[in-house]
Amino acid sequence: MTPAAPLVDARGLTKRYGTLTVLSGLDLRVEAGEALGIIGPNGAGKSTLLGLLSGSVRATSGRLEYRGDDITRRPAAWRARQGIATSFQIPRPFAGMTVMENMLVAASFAGGARGSTAQTRAIEALSRTGLDAQANVAAGSLRLLDRKRLEVARALAANPRLLLLDEIAGGLTEAEVPELVELVREVLAAGVTVVWIEHVVHALTAVATRMMCLTYGEVIAVGSPDEVMANPRVKSVYLGIDPEEDEDA
Known part of the structure; x- marks a missing residue:
């Protein structure tokens, strides 16, 4: 039996603005029902990736499949009608x-x-x-x-089948974040797949089944939340922790 195609399958996704490369040859698979958390420093390419998935940003090169179909050149309105929805950091x-x-x-x-x-x-x-x-x-x-x-x-x-969340915990108090986490859990319980970009890391790790860290448009770590947060490069690039000092602690 042929295994089911992932909900999202991106291969070699690249986005350039002139001579500036924001994403470089990114590969990404998102399985139906999972919650993928994406972290990285400012300018890492996280929001650009979300835009490539939603259709608000056009890829310079690469291929994006959704439910087994090539949607690389499909516009945002078409994707929305096929079940790709976005929730933004600043409510509109x-x-x-x-x-x-x-x-x-x-x-x-x-x-x-x-x-x-x-x-x-x-x-x-x-x-x-x-x-x-x-x-x-x-x-x-x-x-x-x-x-x-x-x-x-x-x-x-x-x-939607796929919900893209763009730093939705931003601006909330510590007391409000758990309510938002429960809301995302409700979304997952409804059978919706989630890709969530977030700087409030404890909110993300409370929900994500898998995490990815980007920097300078490239993936430096993918795995379980614990694996990614323990990765030496993630600690250095994203958390600002010197791996050698961390080992001595």
């Missing part, structure tokens, strides 16, 4: 609309649903993210944590 709701109206827009335009199907998806996403009681509240009046919940809920309303 329609501030003058209610939470429910925001959800219906996401279900209809990103998810391609109509009528009662769109309403059902919107209600289910609100329930899963704990926003039921705020359905009729203006999105612009929500506190930051709830705006981040709404950002994730809008992505879920599009009925």
Whole structure:
């Protein structure tokens, strides 16, 4: 029996802006149902990678497959309708609309649903993210944590198979981070695959089944969260720990 294709299979992905290479020949496989955490210093190419997956950034070279199909040149809107959704660090709701109206827009335009199907998806996403009681509240009046919940809920309303999370813990207090972690766990429990870029490492390690560290557009470590965080190059490049000093500690 032929093994099932990974949900995402990227080979040799490269992105250049003129003479600047942001990503260089990156290979990446993401299996359905896993949570891949991506770390790296600023400028490592993390957000560019997320853009290549979502379609908001066009690869200079390389190939990207999704569910076994080549989507390298497919635009972001097409990918959204095929189940690739993104939740951003800075929430971008329609501030003058209610939470429910925001959800219906996401279900209809990103998810391609109509009528009662769109309403059902919107209600289910609100329930899963704990926003039921705020359905009729203006999105612009929500506190930051709830705006981040709404950002994730809008992505879920599009009925995704793959959810790309871009530093969504940024700006939250330590007390709010566990609530966000539980939200991501709910997303995984719903059968959605997650690729999460994050600087709040303890949030990421609480959820990720696998991690990757990038620097200067190249992968320097891939493995379990414990393996990656213990990697000497990761400690040096990302955590600023001298491996020799760490051994002497």
